Amino acid sequence: MKIKVAIADDHKLFIDGIKSILSTEIDVDIIMEAGNGLELIKAIENGPLPTIIVTDIRMPVMDGIAATKELTKKYPDIPILALTMYDQGADVVEMLEAGAKGYVTKEADKQELLLALKRLVAGEKYFSKTIPEDFCKWASCAPEENEIILTRREKEILALIAKGRTTLQIAHELKLSKFTIDTHRKNIHKKLKIKSNTGLVNYALKNLNLNY
Amino acid sequence: MKIKVAIADDHKLFIDGIKSILSTEIDVDIIMEAGNGLELIKAIENGPLPTIIVTDIRMPVMDGIAATKELTKKYPDIPILALTMYDQGADVVEMLEAGAKGYVTKEADKQELLLALKRLVAGEKYFSKTIPEDFCKWASCAPEENEIILTRREKEILALIAKGRTTLQIAHELKLSKFTIDTHRKNIHKKLKIKSNTGLVNYALKNLNLNY
DNA sequence: ACCAATATACCTAGTAGTAGGTATTTCAAG
DNA sequence: CTTGAAATACCTACTACTAGGTATATTGGT
Numbered sequence: 391m392k393i394k395v396a397i398a399d400d401h402k403l404f405i406d407g408i409k410s411i412l413s414t415e416i417d418v419d420i421i422m423e424a425g426n427g428l429e430l431i432k433a434i435e436n437g438p439l440p441t442i443i444v445t446d447i448r449m450p451v452m453d454g455i456a457a458t459k460e461l462t463k464k465y466p467d468i469p470i471l472a473l474t475m476y477d478q479g480a481d482v483v484e485m486l487e488a489g490a491k492g493y494v495t496k497e498a499d500k501q502e503l504l505l506a507l508k509r510l511v512a513g514e515k516y517f518s519k520t521i522p523e524d525f526c527k528w529a530s531c532a533p534e535e536n537e538i539i540l541t542r543r544e545k546e547i548l549a550l551i552a553k554g555r556t557t558l559q560i561a562h563e564l565k566l567s568k569f570t571i572d573t574h575r576k577n578i579h580k581k582l583k584i585k586s587n588t589g590l591v592n593y594a595l596k597n598l599n600l601n602y
Numbered sequence: 603m604k605i606k607v608a609i610a611d612d613h614k615l616f617i618d619g620i621k622s623i624l625s626t627e628i629d630v631d632i633i634m635e636a637g638n639g640l641e642l643i644k645a646i647e648n649g650p651l652p653t654i655i656v657t658d659i660r661m662p663v664m665d666g667i668a669a670t671k672e673l674t675k676k677y678p679d680i681p682i683l684a685l686t687m688y689d690q691g692a693d694v695v696e697m698l699e700a701g702a703k704g705y706v707t708k709e710a711d712k713q714e715l716l717l718a719l720k721r722l723v724a725g726e727k728y729f730s731k732t733i734p735e736d737f738c739k740w741a742s743c744a745p746e747e748n749e750i751i752l753t754r755r756e757k758e759i760l761a762l763i764a765k766g767r768t769t770l771q772i773a774h775e776l777k778l779s780k781f782t783i784d785t786h787r788k789n790i791h792k793k794l795k796i797k798s799n800t801g802l803v804n805y806a807l808k809n810l811n812l813n814y
Numbered sequence: 815a816c817c818a819a820t821a822t823a824c825c826t827a828g829t830a831g832t833a834g835g836t837a838t839t840t841c842a843a844g
Numbered sequence: 845c846t847t848g849a850a851a852t853a854c855c856t857a858c859t860a861c862t863a864g865g866t867a868t869a870t871t872g873g874t
Contacts, residue, residue, distance in 0.1 A: 401687070401708035403715065407619010414622075425709075475613070496613035497637075503615060541820060554801040556860065569823050576863075577820095586830090587861065589766040591803040753850060768830065781853050788833075789850095798860090799831065 393511055396422035396440035398430035398457065399473065400449040404496075408444075411500050418507065426450055427457030434461065442511055443470045447485055455484045462489030469510040492516035540581060545598065547574045551587060552594035605723055608634035608652035610642035610669065611685065612661040616708075620656075623712050630719065638662055639669030646673065654723055655682045659697055667696045674701030681722040686730075704728035752793060757810070759786045763799060764806035 395412070397420055399405050405423050412418045422437055424430035426449040434440065443461060447454040458470050472485040472493035485493060494506045495518045506516040540548065550560045557575070561568045575590075584590055607624070609632055611617050617635050624630045634649055636642035638661040646652065655673060659666040670682050684697040684705035694705050706718045707730045718728040752760065762772045769787070773780045787802075796802055 402711050403623075403685075403706075403708045404616055404619060406712050407616060407623055410622035410625075411615075411619055473615075494615075496615045499614050500618050543821065551800060552804065554796075554798055554804055556798070558860080566821090567823055569825085570821075572861085573823075574821080575861085579862085584766075585862075586766055586768070587800050588763060588803045591800045592764065592766055592807065595804065595807045755851065770830080778851090779853055781855085782851075784831085785853075786851080787831085791832085797832075 392441075393418045393507060394421045394438070394441045395419065395444055395507070396424070396430065396434055396442070397444045398424040398427060398449065398454065399446040400425050401446075404446075408503075411503070415504065418504075427452030427454060427460075430457050431460055434465070439465070440468060442507060443468055444473060444507075445470060446473045448475075455488050458485055458488040458490050469513075471506055471510050471516070494518050540578060544574055544578050544581070547571060548578055548590060548594050549598060551575070552591045552598070554591075604653075605630045605719060606633045606650070606653045607631065607656055607719070608636070608642065608646055608654070609656045610636040610639060610661065610666065611658040612637050613658075616658075620715075623715070627716065630716075639664030639666060639672075642669050643672055646677070651677070652680060654719060655680055656685060656719075657682060658685045659694070660687075667700050670697055670700040670702050681725075683718055683722050683728070706730050752790065756786055756790050756793070759783060760790055760802060760806050761810060763787070764803045764810070766803075 395418060397405055397408060399408075402425070409420050409423075412420060421440055422430075422433045424433050427445070428451050430443070430445060431452075434443070445454040445457060454472060458472075461468070461470060466489075469491040470489065472490045474485075474493050474495050491510050492506055492515045494503055494516070498506075498518055502518065506518075509516040546564075547560060550563065555563070557568055557571045560566075560571045564571075575587075578590065579585055582590070582593055584593055607630060609617055609620060611620075614637070621632050621635075624632060633652055634642075634645045636645050639657070640663050642655070642657060643664075646655070657666040657669060666684060670684075673680070673682060678701075681703040682701065684694065684702045686694050686697075686705050686707050697705060703722050704718055704727045706715055706728070710718075710730055714730065718730075721728040758776075759772060762775065767775065769780055769783045772778075772783045776783075787799075790802065791797055794802070794805055796805055
């Protein structure tokens with residue numbers, strides 16, 4: 391039976407490219423395309439069910455992570471393959487946690503994409519080789535030496551600092567003492583070896599996923 | 603005569619897609635592909651000259667802007683078409699300043715890409731409609747109402763703040779008084795309506811192009 | 815039940831950033 | 845040549861952050 395693919399990516403040219411690549415495959419059909427997560431969900435709800443969903447991670451309106459959470463809940467039997475850029479390691483982990491069954495980086499070629507599609511349709515998983523550290527993190531392999539483990543609270547506070555909140559504002563927001571926030575910030579400083587608030591913002595924006 | 607295209611993009615899948623899309627066009631041939639700016643330059647130096655160069659803006663090792671500067675110097679007759687993501691407005695301006703003759707966003711479709719290729723080969727320019735403000739900025743149209751004009755010095759200092767430098771460090775680095783840096787920072791605050799250093803880092807990382 | 819990690823809270827002293835000023839020099843545009 | 849923007853420099857008072865502590869309650873895992 392033919393593999394019916396639903397694909398979501400905000401770059402039309404990329405979708406067109408994939409369609410063109412897969413058009414030579416007689417056993418693969420792209421039956422649905424979407425420019426963001428919301429369109430994807432709507433399309434699947436209103437159309438014939440695809441065999442597999444292929445989605446970009448970062449998209450406007452609704453990203454791939456949110457869409458994946460929603461879709462795995464409603465359609466647990468349809469595997470989701472994440473498409474990712476080389477620099478979105480952290481996002482990949484979130485996608486897998488959201489329920490994606492595999493990922494392929496956009497550095498991959500046609501062969502790898504096809505392989506991933508077939509693996510997922512067969513109920514297996516597939517992971518591009520190029521993001522080993524992050525997959526390791528998710529699969530709880532041996533932790534990286536330079537892997538930084540911030541606690542939930544610390545991440546929360548770091549995110550607020552990155553948003554420009556002052557210590558007092560954070561204290562009010564979380565209904566905690568100013569001293570507590572101070573302590574947490576100091577612990578973050580130690581763990582990250584960053585000594586200034588501006589440095590933290592830098593780190594947070596580059597390493598956490600606070601973007602849009 | 604056939605249009606001979608050299609293409610550079612760090613996403614192999616994207617290149618494959620473009621190749622596949624263009625393979626149905628009898629008058630277009632992709633004769634060269636590269637994963638970054640450096641590979642592109644080397645390929646062009648060692649191979650037959652292309653009719654047109656199509657390149658992504660952000661790439662590892664050497665980005666499209668640097669490559670374009672180099673290539674327009676050595677090969678002023680070969681037009682360069684920039685491929686860009688929706689959120690890289692500022693980069694587009696730099697590409698045009700570097701000598702690119704047009705740009706197409708990755709939201710475009712096959713038709714638009716072909717149109718752009720033909721326009722550039724014919725010696726014309728082509729700009730996707732979707733980034734009007736930035737092109738306006740470059741072409742010095744009427745300035746945007748909410749366009750923020752920081753002076754050269756202010757941008758320089760903002761960049762250093764974003765890199766985590768303190769006022770004193772910046773003062774030493776630029777051989778200026780601490781008071782001067784303070785004044786500049788205060789002026790930046792006023793212009794951007796941002797009242798804190800962390801807010802500035804946020805703004806700088808999102809709006810300036812400090813990334814690699 | 816116990817241990818380690820997490821989360822909480824407080825104190826002091828010092829440094830850096832914020833907010834309000836004023837003022838001089840330079841340089842390009844009108 | 846004058847005007848205005850840009851760049852420079854200084855002052856004071858106040859607020860926020862940094863760095864060094866100590867200490868207790870809670871929680872998850874063996």
